[in-house]
Amino acid sequence: MDFFLDTANLDQIREGVELGIIDGVTTNPSLMAKEGIKGEAAVHAHYRAICELVGGDVSAEVISTDYDGMLREGERLAALHPNIVVKIPCTKDGIRAICKFTDELGIRTNCTLVFSLGQALLAAKAGATYVSPFVGRLDDVSEDGIALVRDIVNIYTAYAYDTQVIAASIRHTRHIIQCLDANADVATCPLSAILGLLNHPLTDIGIARFLADYKKVNG
Numbered sequence: 001m002d003f004f005l006d007t008a009n010l011d012q013i014r015e016g017v018e019l020g021i022i023d024g025v026t027t028n029p030s031l032m033a034k035e036g037i038k039g040e041a042a043v044h045a046h047y048r049a050i051c052e053l054v055g056g057d058v059s060a061e062v063i064s065t066d067y068d069g070m071l072r073e074g075e076r077l078a079a080l081h082p083n084i085v086v087k088i089p090c091t092k093d094g095i096r097a098i099c100k101f102t103d104e105l106g107i108r109t110n111c112t113l114v115f116s117l118g119q120a121l122l123a124a125k126a127g128a129t130y131v132s133p134f135v136g137r138l139d140d141v142s143e144d145g146i147a148l149v150r151d152i153v154n155i156y157t158a159y160a161y162d163t164q165v166i167a168a169s170i171r172h173t174r175h176i177i178q179c180l181d182a183n184a185d186v187a188t189c190p191l192s193a194i195l196g197l198l199n200h201p202l203t204d205i206g207i208a209r210f211l212a213d214y215k216k217v218n219g
């Protein structure tokens, strides 16, 4: 399973990349706003900066909601860097735009804000490179986000769709372990959730014991 960082924060991306286990980055308009990035020129510069830091795919989301706007914006985003994947919401115009990007423009896409198997089916049929089911937001309304990831992976496998499943809206380390069990292609996570995987009291106790034993002999 690949790890993407779900952030637009350059320090966190740098820290994740230094760790050596980050395969890409996903962003959304909320995450860009959180970093205070405003205006198209600043947004584009920020995406270029992210692409320079990380080796893998970087999802950049359109804010247009109409087909023509999505095409215009998506083409500009895709031209910024070869690793940019245009992130498009799962709406009627969005699915139409994904078809156009896939079939005619050779632009890779991430179909986002996916909350049902039906939406994931349309994303795959449109030829999206990635689909992003939102695990945490489904859990927030008492649905089972991980079950949706598992269902999408099973259906895509059964029908041999190429679209890769990014488990998104990951909130904690337990979600990451559940994504593994659901065979997600990618989990896009906050850095804190990934670093949380390191935590185990027996590791800390083990290090303390090894050091104490070493000091007994070496002083």
Ligand code: G3P
Binding pocket: 006, 026, 028, 132, 134, 136, 137, 168, 169, 170, 171, 188
């Ligand atoms: O990748 C989508 C993700 O950023 C949404 O996460 O925590 O806002 O539901 P969240």
